[in-house]
Amino acid sequence: MASMLKGNAVVGQAGGPTVVINESLVGVIQEIQKYGHIEHLLGARHGVRGIINRQFLDLKRQPSQMLDLVGRTPAAALGATRDKPDQEYCEKILDVFRSEDVRYFFYIGGNDSAQSAKIINELTRDVRYELRVIHIPKTIDNDLLANDHTPGFGSAARFVASAFIGDNLDNRALRGVKINILMGRNAGFITAASVLARRQHDDGPHLVYVPERPFNLDEFVNDVAEVYNRYGRCLIAVSEGIADDQGRPWAETAALSHAEKRALDIDEFGNVALSPGAGALADFLSETVRQRCDGVQRVRADSFGYIQRSFPLARSEVDAWEARLVGQMAVSYSLDADRDGSVALIRLPGTTYAAGTQLVDLSAVAPDAAPFTRELDDEFINERGNNITNSFRNYCEPLVGELPGVGWFEQISQKPPWSA
Amino acid sequence: MASMLKGNAVVGQAGGPTVVINESLVGVIQEIQKYGHIEHLLGARHGVRGIINRQFLDLKRQPSQMLDLVGRTPAAALGATRDKPDQEYCEKILDVFRSEDVRYFFYIGGNDSAQSAKIINELTRDVRYELRVIHIPKTIDNDLLANDHTPGFGSAARFVASAFIGDNLDNRALRGVKINILMGRNAGFITAASVLARRQHDDGPHLVYVPERPFNLDEFVNDVAEVYNRYGRCLIAVSEGIADDQGRPWAETAALSHAEKRALDIDEFGNVALSPGAGALADFLSETVRQRCDGVQRVRADSFGYIQRSFPLARSEVDAWEARLVGQMAVSYSLDADRDGSVALIRLPGTTYAAGTQLVDLSAVAPDAAPFTRELDDEFINERGNNITNSFRNYCEPLVGELPGVGWFEQISQKPPWSA
Numbered sequence: 001m002a003s004m005l006k007g008n009a010v011v012g013q014a015g016g017p018t019v020v021i022n023e024s025l026v027g028v029i030q031e032i033q034k035y036g037h038i039e040h041l042l043g044a045r046h047g048v049r050g051i052i053n054r055q056f057l058d059l060k061r062q063p064s065q066m067l068d069l070v071g072r073t074p075a076a077a078l079g080a081t082r083d084k085p086d087q088e089y090c091e092k093i094l095d096v097f098r099s100e101d102v103r104y105f106f107y108i109g110g111n112d113s114a115q116s117a118k119i120i121n122e123l124t125r126d127v128r129y130e131l132r133v134i135h136i137p138k139t140i141d142n143d144l145l146a147n148d149h150t151p152g153f154g155s156a157a158r159f160v161a162s163a164f165i166g167d168n169l170d171n172r173a174l175r176g177v178k179i180n181i182l183m184g185r186n187a188g189f190i191t192a193a194s195v196l197a198r199r200q201h202d203d204g205p206h207l208v209y210v211p212e213r214p215f216n217l218d219e220f221v222n223d224v225a226e227v228y229n230r231y232g233r234c235l236i237a238v239s240e241g242i243a244d245d246q247g248r249p250w251a252e253t254a255a256l257s258h259a260e261k262r263a264l265d266i267d268e269f270g271n272v273a274l275s276p277g278a279g280a281l282a283d284f285l286s287e288t289v290r291q292r293c294d295g296v297q298r299v300r301a302d303s304f305g306y307i308q309r310s311f312p313l314a315r316s317e318v319d320a321w322e323a324r325l326v327g328q329m330a331v332s333y334s335l336d337a338d339r340d341g342s343v344a345l346i347r348l349p350g351t352t353y354a355a356g357t358q359l360v361d362l363s364a365v366a367p368d369a370a371p372f373t374r375e376l377d378d379e380f381i382n383e384r385g386n387n388i389t390n391s392f393r394n395y396c397e398p399l400v401g402e403l404p405g406v407g408w409f410e411q412i413s414q415k416p417p418w419s420a
Numbered sequence: 421m422a423s424m425l426k427g428n429a430v431v432g433q434a435g436g437p438t439v440v441i442n443e444s445l446v447g448v449i450q451e452i453q454k455y456g457h458i459e460h461l462l463g464a465r466h467g468v469r470g471i472i473n474r475q476f477l478d479l480k481r482q483p484s485q486m487l488d489l490v491g492r493t494p495a496a497a498l499g500a501t502r503d504k505p506d507q508e509y510c511e512k513i514l515d516v517f518r519s520e521d522v523r524y525f526f527y528i529g530g531n532d533s534a535q536s537a538k539i540i541n542e543l544t545r546d547v548r549y550e551l552r553v554i555h556i557p558k559t560i561d562n563d564l565l566a567n568d569h570t571p572g573f574g575s576a577a578r579f580v581a582s583a584f585i586g587d588n589l590d591n592r593a594l595r596g597v598k599i600n601i602l603m604g605r606n607a608g609f610i611t612a613a614s615v616l617a618r619r620q621h622d623d624g625p626h627l628v629y630v631p632e633r634p635f636n637l638d639e640f641v642n643d644v645a646e647v648y649n650r651y652g653r654c655l656i657a658v659s660e661g662i663a664d665d666q667g668r669p670w671a672e673t674a675a676l677s678h679a680e681k682r683a684l685d686i687d688e689f690g691n692v693a694l695s696p697g698a699g700a701l702a703d704f705l706s707e708t709v710r711q712r713c714d715g716v717q718r719v720r721a722d723s724f725g726y727i728q729r730s731f732p733l734a735r736s737e738v739d740a741w742e743a744r745l746v747g748q749m750a751v752s753y754s755l756d757a758d759r760d761g762s763v764a765l766i767r768l769p770g771t772t773y774a775a776g777t778q779l780v781d782l783s784a785v786a787p788d789a790a791p792f793t794r795e796l797d798d799e800f801i802n803e804r805g806n807n808i809t810n811s812f813r814n815y816c817e818p819l820v821g822e823l824p825g826v827g828w829f830e831q832i833s834q835k836p837p838w839s840a
Contacts, residue, residue, distance in 0.1 A: 017590045043829065046593075057829050069827030075589035077828055082594070166730030169495035170437045173466075174502070178726070279699030279723065303699065305722030306598070310586030312824040313733045404732040407489030408497055409463065409477050 004037045004335060005130060007103030010051060011059065012044040014109035014116070015082065016140065017075035018152025019315045020323035024108045024136050025078065026071040027327020029059050035335070038104060047081035047109070048116060052092040071324065074310040076108075085116050090123045097124075097131060104132045106330050110139035110150075111373055114342055114366035121340050121362060134330040135342035135362060138323070140309045142189035143373040146364040148347040148355065151326055152309070154319030154399035156183070157193035159311045160237075161403055163304065164197030168204040168235055169406070175233040176298025177224060177289050178204075181282045183308050185241035186211050188376045190308065192388045193396055194237035199406050204235025211241035212376045213385035215250055220285075221292045223386050228296055240281060240303070254284030279303050316401045322355055329357045342366075353398035424457045424755060425550060427523030430471060431479065432464035434529035434536070435502065436560065437495035438572025439735045440743035444528045444556050445498065446491040447747020449479050455755070458524060467501035467529070468536060472512040491744065494730040500529075505536050510543045517544075517551065524552045526750050530559035530570075531793055534762055534786035541760050541782060554750040555762035555782060558743070560729045562609035563793040566784040568767040568775065571746055572729070574739030574819035576603070577613035579731045580657075581823055583724065584617030588624040588655055589826070595653040596718025597644060597709050598624075601702045603728050605661035606631050608796045610728065612808045613816055614657035619826050624655025631661035632796045633805035635670055640705075641712045643806050648716055660701060660723070674704030699723050736821045742775055749777045762786075773818035 011028050013021055025043075032041045043057040044050035057078070070077050085093060096102070107117045114135045121133040137144050140156035160182060171178045182191040188210025195205060206227040209215050227234040243249045282301035289299045326343045333343065341359040348354040366372075380392035431448050433441055445463075452461045463477040464470035477498070490497050505513060516522070527537045534555045541553040557564050560576035580602060591598045602611040608630025615625060626647040629635055647654040663669045702721035709719045746763045753763065761779040768774040786792075800812035 013593075017586075017593050019586070059829070062829070066827060066829075069825055070829065071827075072824070073589065073826045073828070074586045076593040080593040162733045163727045163731055166437075166439070166494045166732050167727055169493065170726060170730045173433075173437050173496040173500040279703055279721075283699055300726060301699075302725030302727065303723065304727070305724075306590060306720060307583045307587055307722065307724070310590045311583055312586050313582045404492070405489055406493045407486060407491075408493070409479070409482070409486075409490065 005103040005132060006037045007101045008040040008042060009038045009104035009106065010042045010044055010056075010097070010102050011078070011106040012047040012050065012108065013076035013078050013080050014047040014107065014113040015080055015138070016110075017080065017310045018138055018140050018323075019074045019155035019310060019312065020151055020320045021075065021108060021138050022073050022077045023071045023320050023323035024138060024151060024327035026067045027324040028106050028136070028331055029062060029067060030064075031328045031331035032060060042100065042102070043078045046079035047083065047107075047113075048085050048089070048093060049081045049083050050079070051096050052089065054096060071320070072315070074312050082112070084112055085119060087123070090120050093120060094123060094127070094129060098129065103130065104134075104334055106134050106136060106334075108136040108138050108327070110137075110141070111144055111366055114144075114362055117342070118362040118366045132334045133340040133362070134334050135365060136326050136330045137343060137345065137365070140190060141184060141187050143187035143375070144365055145367065145371070145374050146342070146344045146360045147374070148345050149399055150345065151319060151323035153189060154316035154322075154401070155314055156190050156308050157196070157396060158316045158319075158400045158403070159308050159314035160190055160193045160304070161196035161400055162314060164194045164205060164235070164237070165404060165406060168197055171204060171233050171235045174298070176300060177228060177234045177236070177286075177293070177296050179236045179238060179282060179285050179289070179299075179301040181238050181240050181301070181303040183304070184211060184239040186373055186375065188212050188239050188381075191237050191239040192376060192380060192392050193400070195388045195393060196396060196400060196403060200408070202231050204233075205237040206231065206234050207386050208237045208388045209239060209242050209386060210376055210381065210388075211239045211243060212381060214245040215242040216245070217288060219386070221288065224289055224296075225293050228293065238281070238285065250284070251281040254280040316399065318399055318401055326357060333359045425523040425552060426457045427521045428460040428462060429458045429524035429526065430462045430464055430476075430517070430522050431498075431526040432467040432470065432528065433496035433498050433500050434467040434527065434533040435500055435558070436530075437500065437730045438558055438560050438743075439494045439575035439730060439732065440571055440740045441495065441528060441558050442493050442497045443491045443740050443743035444558060444571060444747035446487045447744040448526050448556070448751055449482060449487060450484075451748045451751035452480060462520065462522070463498045466499035467503065467527075467533075468505050468509070468513060469501045469503050470499070471516050472509065474516060491740070492735070494732050502532070504532055505539060507543070510540050513540060514543060514547065514549060518549065523550060524554075524754055526554050526556060526754075528556040528558050528747070530557075530561070531564055531786055534564075534782055537762075538782040538786045552754045553760040553782070554754050555785060556746050556750045557763060557765065557785070560610060561604060561607050563607035563795070564785055565787065565791070565794050566762070566764045566780045567794070568765055569819055570765065571739060571743035573609060574736035574742075574821070575734055576610050576728050577616070577816060578736045578739070578820045578823070579728050579734035580610055580613045580724070581616035581820055582734060584614045584625060584655070584657070585824060585826060588617055591624060591653050591655045594718070596720060597648060597654045597656070597706075597713070597716050599656045599658060599702060599705050599709070599719075599721040601658050601660050601721070601723040603724070604631060604659040606793055606795065608632055608659045608801075611657050611659040612796060612800060612812050613820070615808045615813060616816060616820060616823060620828070622651050624653075625657040626651065626654050627806050628657045628808045629659060629662050629806060630796055630801065630808075631659045631663060632801060634665040635662040636665070637708060639806070641708065644709055644716075645713050648713065658701070658705065670704070671701040674700040736819065738819055738821055746777060753779045
């Protein structure tokens with residue numbers, strides 16, 4: 001313990017919200033409260049932007065009661081950012097770190113944030129400023145490399161599975177074709193979670209389309225017609241990021257199919273903001289079904305939108321526990337190991353679900369070459385590329401927690417007495 | 421009790437789902453299980469359609485354990501319909517009632533269903549077929565006349581309020597303008613429920629637009645700019661049914677503003693299906709803000725869509741209790757009173773919230789002349805028509821139940837020590 005770096009610490013949050021991102025923040029605060037070698041824990045408002053603007057909150061002496069409440073609150077309590085620091089930006093960060101004697105930097109976020117942490121880390125090493133940099137994983141997309149799964153995903157998956165439980169019953173009560181567009185540009189994990197809603201053999205989602213497989217419009221029309229003929233209804237889960245076999249996103253095609261082309265909104269990382277366009281994708285797919293699937297009378301489409309990542313009632317307790325854990329472990333790793341890295345969630349071997357952590361290199365989560373993010377395993381997608389396997393269900397179920405029960409009369413009464 | 425009509429009973433469910441519609445069904449079943457004068461309770465599959473097609477389930481001897489599970493399950497367990505019986509349809513219903521010796525008809529639904537019940541009731545009176553007809557209220561829209569509120573609304577309001585708690589925190593963490601389109605063609609109750617999300621003085625929704633007031637695009641742009649200048653962000657709740665001062669729905673204008681005009685989907689009651697168009701309204705309003713509000717950098721829009729009416733985790737326990745109650749009271753009224761009608765929920769006077777029921781005439785809920793449905797009270801809407809008052813909040817809060825708590829660091833630390 002003699003080698004412990006003395007000084008202050010900074011913690012920040014970045015990227016899109018999750019329901020449990022504050023659990024990780026609280027985990028960092030709780031652990032640091034136990035130690036004397038860190039004088040102040042500075043909470044940066046809106047991530048790296050709060051560092052260069054010197055907008056900090058003092059977090060070390062927050063009462064535990066308040067921390068518990070903040071932990072239960074969705075979306076970054078410190079505020080988030082999508083800024084991605086370049087060299088100049090990082091030098092400003094370093095100036096602030098020097099002047100505030102910051103020796104620990106904890107950054108909670110997805111792979112963009114891991115990338116930021118890596119750049120800062122490299123710069124401080126170059127100029128020989130001693131700084132521990134620990135990245136703490138967070139993303140509803142579940143697309144971080146080197147992780148079995150990511151804090152935030154379990155709650156987003158719980159939202160989606162619960163919504164599909166209700167929507168499947170809605171579709172059963174008022175029959176027709178229903179299409180739901182889910183979050184996920186490159187990874188289909190959130191969309192795949194919809195299959196956890198299934199209880200009976202004929203429950204939806206009946207079809208699931210993820211970005212990992214090219215989406216062919218003719219095959220889609222055939223798939224829908226086939227399910228509709230079998231069940232008299234069809235419930236469909238579609239990732240916003242589905243693309244054709246040329247890699248062109250269907251959300252773009254859908255948006256551009258309106259003659260009045262909408263200005264595509266592009267974020268700081270060069271990503272087209274798909275969620276507004278997800279409405280166009282929903283409309284495009286439902287119009288396609290209306291025009292090309294004979295006999296289908298009622299077609300509806302929704303895009304679940306941003307509430308997938310912040311809905312407080314869909315908090316998964318497993319997810320919350322693990323989000324707290326990775327925050328605590330970040331502090332623990334910063335003390336014991338003389339190296340920087342990212343806290344990765346791993347699944348422990350055994351018959352019942354258990355998770356643990358390990359510290360991996362920042363480059364394992366933010367590599368220099370593709371693949372930069374994780375996608376659905378091949379074994380999670382069926383051969384035809386229009387559904388999700390039980391293997392995924394086994395993987396995902398423990399992360400989501402117990403889902404609401406469902407009852408139906410067919411369980412006990414198929415044939416009423418007077419029809420005999 | 422000597423006057424009790426002997427025979428069978430039919431119960432059916434109609435219209436859009438709610439999270440608690442099965443509680444009313446279970447309420448009917450539970451009560452009828454106590455009496456011998458009703459031999460069979462026939463559950464009609466898909467409402468009146470199941471009657472003329474003789475698709476019934478025998479519900480009288482269902483085990484209580486199963487009933488409790490069905491009660492907790494969203495969306496009509498018997499299946500629903502949007503059929504609205506005309507004279508010929510009603511004569512077919514009467515034929516079935518005669519041949520099955522049906523003497524009690526319980527119909528769970530909104531004002532269209534009350535209308536159906538009224539027509540059937542008038543026909544049976546004309547032909548002197550003795551039948552008790554009781555309508556049981558259900559609608560997320562909360563727009564039934566003669567009711568303080570309607571079973572199904574509390575849970576939809578709980579979904580919306582919870583979603584806005586999360587989305588407000590999302591908007592606070594990643595600042596910008598966010599527009600959410602909510603259900604409600606003619607009544608703004610669901611949209612108004614978004615204000616229950618507010619905790620701090622600067623919490624959203626900052627602006628709320630309901631169908632009860634004409635929506636002016638210029639005023640909207642000014643409102644958004646004003647809020648954005650004050651808070652650096654703006655969260656907005658908009659009913660899908662907002663219309664201009666000529667009564668023309670903005671969802672139609674938005675849909676038609678795409679040169680490729682989409683085929684408007686019209687349901688059996690002559691209503692344009694607005695929810696698919698709600699995506700177009702979301703896009704239209706966000707494009708308007710992007711083009712006309714200077715300095716606004718990030719604009720997002722979502723349409724909450726169909727999951728508002730079926731999300732199982734947003735069940736309000738008060739709502740569930742009352743939905744059970746109206747089902748039970750329907751049976752009770754059918755025994756005691758020699759008249760038909762609709763079970764209405766009333767609020768009992770007193771300092772704490774309590775509700776009761778009374779049997780009102782079917783024509784009170786399904787009148788022959790306008791107004792056919794209820795709208796937001798004038799005192800629930802502010803003078804400028806862009807927000808919701810505390811009076812509504814007091815009205816709505818008891819129906820929704822306790823909402824998730826929210827914590828933030830500003831509560832205890834405005835000024836960090838090193839900035840002194």
